[in-house]
Amino acid sequence: MKIRRNRGVMSEINVTPxxxxxxxxxxxxxVTAPMLKQGLDVELPKAKGKQLPxxxxxxxxxxxxxxxxxxxxxxxxxxxxxRLKAISKLNPNVYLKADRRVPYGEVVKVMAEIKxxxxxxxxxxTEPVQRIR
Numbered sequence: 001m002k003i004r005r006n007r008g009v010m011s012e013i014n015v016t017p018x019x020x021x022x023x024x025x026x027x028x029x030x031v032t033a034p035m036l037k038q039g040l041d042v043e044l045p046k047a048k049g050k051q052l053p054x055x056x057x058x059x060x061x062x063x064x065x066x067x068x069x070x071x072x073x074x075x076x077x078x079x080x081x082x083r084l085k086a087i088s089k090l091n092p093n094v095y096l097k098a099d100r101r102v103p104y105g106e107v108v109k110v111m112a113e114i115k116x117x118x119x120x121x122x123x124x125x126t127e128p129v130q131r132i133r
Contacts, residue, residue: 057093057095058070058071058084058087058093058094058095059071059072059094059095059096059097059125060080060084060094060095060096060097060110060114061096061097061098062096062097062098062099062102062106062107062110063099063102064099064101064102066102066106068080068110070083070084077109077110077113080110080113081113081116081117084113084114084117084119085117085118088117088118088119092118092119092120092121093119093121093123094114094119094121094122094123095122095123095124095125096110096111096114096122096123096124096125097124097125098110098124
């Protein structure tokens with residue numbers, strides 16, 4: 001039996017474990033990325049506009065059928081008024097998302113409630129128009 005006593009510096013790097021780990025991480029991220037998308041399924045109207053800043057927002061969503069949500073929590077119109085009055089002093093900006101099939105009168109009714117509690121800045125959220133060239 002021959003014993004090797006002269007151990008030199010190994011100049012080769014085994015990258016197989018690194019590639020295995022990276023592929024596993026890639027698969028994990030591909031599976032979990034769609035689950036990270038939060039929010040309500042609302043079909044927004046399309047319009048031209050700029051991207052909103054990514055600050056903390058108060059979002060009021062009106063889904064088809066007249067269901068109203070405040071930051072992903074279902075509320076009634078009187079409850080929306082009460083909650084907005086409580087938080088209007090902290091953040092006077094509200095963003096309104098309304099499904100494009102919601103009647104205009106419903107949207108105006110919710111906007112009137114928002115304005116009535118003292119919030120003057122109401123932004124309407126739309127999807128950008130896709131142009132094919």
